[in-house]
Amino acid sequence: MSTANYPHPAVTVDVLVFSLINNELKIALVRRDIEPFKGIWAIPGGFVKETETLETAAKRELKEEAGIKEVFLEQLYTFGDPKRDPRERVITVAYYALTPSYKLQLRADTDVSEAKWFGINKLPELAFDHRVIVNYAIKRLRAKLEYTGIAHAFLPDEFRLSELQAVYEAVLNKKLDKRNFRKHIETMNILESTKLFDTEGAHRPARLYRVRQKTMITL
Amino acid sequence: MSTANYPHPAVTVDVLVFSLINNELKIALVRRDIEPFKGIWAIPGGFVKETETLETAAKRELKEEAGIKEVFLEQLYTFGDPKRDPRERVITVAYYALTPSYKLQLRADTDVSEAKWFGINKLPELAFDHRVIVNYAIKRLRAKLEYTGIAHAFLPDEFRLSELQAVYEAVLNKKLDKRNFRKHIETMNILESTKLFDTEGAHRPARLYRVRQKTMITL
DNA sequence: TGAATAGTGTCTTTCAGACAATATGCC
DNA sequence: GGCATATTGTCTGAAAGACACTATTCA
Numbered sequence: 328m329s330t331a332n333y334p335h336p337a338v339t340v341d342v343l344v345f346s347l348i349n350n351e352l353k354i355a356l357v358r359r360d361i362e363p364f365k366g367i368w369a370i371p372g373g374f375v376k377e378t379e380t381l382e383t384a385a386k387r388e389l390k391e392e393a394g395i396k397e398v399f400l401e402q403l404y405t406f407g408d409p410k411r412d413p414r415e416r417v418i419t420v421a422y423y424a425l426t427p428s429y430k431l432q433l434r435a436d437t438d439v440s441e442a443k444w445f446g447i448n449k450l451p452e453l454a455f456d457h458r459v460i461v462n463y464a465i466k467r468l469r470a471k472l473e474y475t476g477i478a479h480a481f482l483p484d485e486f487r488l489s490e491l492q493a494v495y496e497a498v499l500n501k502k503l504d505k506r507n508f509r510k511h512i513e514t515m516n517i518l519e520s521t522k523l524f525d526t527e528g529a530h531r532p533a534r535l536y537r538v539r540q541k542t543m544i545t546l
Numbered sequence: 547m548s549t550a551n552y553p554h555p556a557v558t559v560d561v562l563v564f565s566l567i568n569n570e571l572k573i574a575l576v577r578r579d580i581e582p583f584k585g586i587w588a589i590p591g592g593f594v595k596e597t598e599t600l601e602t603a604a605k606r607e608l609k610e611e612a613g614i615k616e617v618f619l620e621q622l623y624t625f626g627d628p629k630r631d632p633r634e635r636v637i638t639v640a641y642y643a644l645t646p647s648y649k650l651q652l653r654a655d656t657d658v659s660e661a662k663w664f665g666i667n668k669l670p671e672l673a674f675d676h677r678v679i680v681n682y683a684i685k686r687l688r689a690k691l692e693y694t695g696i697a698h699a700f701l702p703d704e705f706r707l708s709e710l711q712a713v714y715e716a717v718l719n720k721k722l723d724k725r726n727f728r729k730h731i732e733t734m735n736i737l738e739s740t741k742l743f744d745t746e747g748a749h750r751p752a753r754l755y756r757v758r759q760k761t762m763i764t765l
Numbered sequence: 766t767g768a769a770t771a772g773t774g775t776c777t778t779t780c781a782g783a784c785a786a787t788a789t790g791c792c
Numbered sequence: 793g794g795c796a797t798a799t800t801g802t803c804t805g806a807a808a809g810a811c812a813c814t815a816t817t818c819a
Contacts, residue, residue: 333556333593334557334593334594334595334596335554335555335556335557336554336557336594337552337554338553338554338555338557338626338637374552374553375553375555375626375637376553377553377628377635378628379628380626380627380628381624381626381637402623402624404621405600405621405624405639407557407594407599407600407639408599409596409597409598409599416596418557418594418600418637418639420624420626420637474693487797487798488798488799489797489798504782504783504784505798505799506782506783506784506785506799506800506801507781507782507783507784509799509800510780510781511780511781514779514780514781526790526791528790528791528796528797529790529791529792529795529796529797530789530790530791530795530796530797530798531788531789531790531791531796531797531798531799532789532790532797532798533797533798533799534798534799706770706771707771707772708770708771723809723810723811724771724772724773725772725773725774725810725811725812726808726809726810726811728772728773729807729808730807730808733806733807733808745817745818747769747770747817747818748768748769748770748817748818748819749768749769749770749771749816749817749818750769750770750771750772750815750816750817750818751770751771751816751817752770752771752772753771753772
């Protein structure tokens with residue numbers, strides 16, 4: 328049996344880039360410049376090249392789209408409904424990335440007229456089945472936040488605990504008690520305090536923390 | 547831009563069927579009857595047809611392979627290393643299924659000379675990157691068992707708590723305390739007791755339980 | 766009555782969740 | 793001193809984990 332007898336669909340990777348901007352969870356979208364769905368916002372992505380890994384393809388997209396290095400990147404799910412793309416069958420492997428906003432600069436890429444951040448509660452109409460994909464990603468992100476320590480992926484290497492709390496609050500979309508939050512973080516034991524303080528503002532300076540090890544748990 | 551300019555890899559689904567046989571966690575494997583890896587054991591799978599969903603393809607494989615209906619089936623991960631298949635690029639979307647052993651009858655399918663259950667600690671050499679896939683699935687299965695209630699997917703509709711405990715012990719590969727286990731199940735609140743008893747054997751009969759609702763949590 | 770499995774309770778520790786007062790630095 | 797944020801502890805309830813005895817059926 329040769330594999331040549333079987334259908335060969337197109338395969339893309341889509342990358343959902345999440346970041347925290349003004350204490351709001353946002354996602355990077357691009358406006359399509361071509362049909363189908365011309366003028367409609369979409370998750371950035373592109374075709375997987377012959378010789379590259381899926382993850383490599385995702386990283387390439389990430390770089391083309393936002394010039395990023397070294398961010399949390401994880402495979403999300405593969406969407407393969409035969410009719411999800413009206414042109415031909417396109418199976419897409421979705422990845423999601425978490426990054427501090429200062430690390431990146433959105434830029435419009437090929438086939439795209441514009442790139443922009445959208446608060447996840449203010450999403451425009453999306454192309455293809457991208458709304459489903461975004462919802463799925465948000466669900467996963469929230470679950471992941473609760474049982475791992477990825478929140479720091481949105482922050483610089485050194486950060487205040489109040490910043491970390493703001494990440495949780497934005498992602499989970501609810502207020503947290505400061506004392507209980509700090510106890511929880513203590514229990515998780517993935518942070519260590521530095522000797523540095525953030526002395527911004529007319530108030531008591533905050534101690535800075537960092538991640539104890541680079542433990543990027545990927546289940 | 548047309549999608550025709552881009553590479554179109556072959557796409558398969560592989561289905562890891564897990565079951566509990568003699569209180570041992572086993573996985574169904576098939577022996578390949580053709581090159582490459584002729585004679586080597588592999589995860590059952592096949593090419594995704596033009597018009598079918600990925601999940602439909604997985605269900606079809608499941609049926610062809612084991613004549614099953616209605617089992618727990620979930621997408622696992624997509625493996626896309628360009629060199630994972632020596633013939634041409636083949637991207638595979640892996641699914642895993644959990645089923646009671648009485649529900650299924652393994653049978654050799656096309657391109658396969660034999661189908662057999664293997665204890666997960668006694669796996670033979672596997673074709674392609676299937677060893678990596680199996681390891682990944684076991685990891686996911688264990689994690690899922692701890693924070694959801696899927697253990698019952700290995701059992702008939704009505705079962706003894708001691709059977710359920712045996713599932714946990716086999717999957718997690720460790721002994722559990724009977725009282726603590728029952729308290730834990732109680733807490734999860736996904737089972738309800740029936741008025742039935744299992745009167746097998748020369749000993750006190752065991753009450754039978756069933757799942758409260760069909761809550762198949764799929765994250 | 767012996768063999769085999771079912772069924773059950775207490776204590777300790779850990780963590781989640783509710784809740785408010787003091788500390789520090791800048792202006 | 794006033795403002796803004798940082799930092800800290802106690803109580804209660806829920807669940808995990810350690811641990812051993814009684815109950816029921818059949819042969």
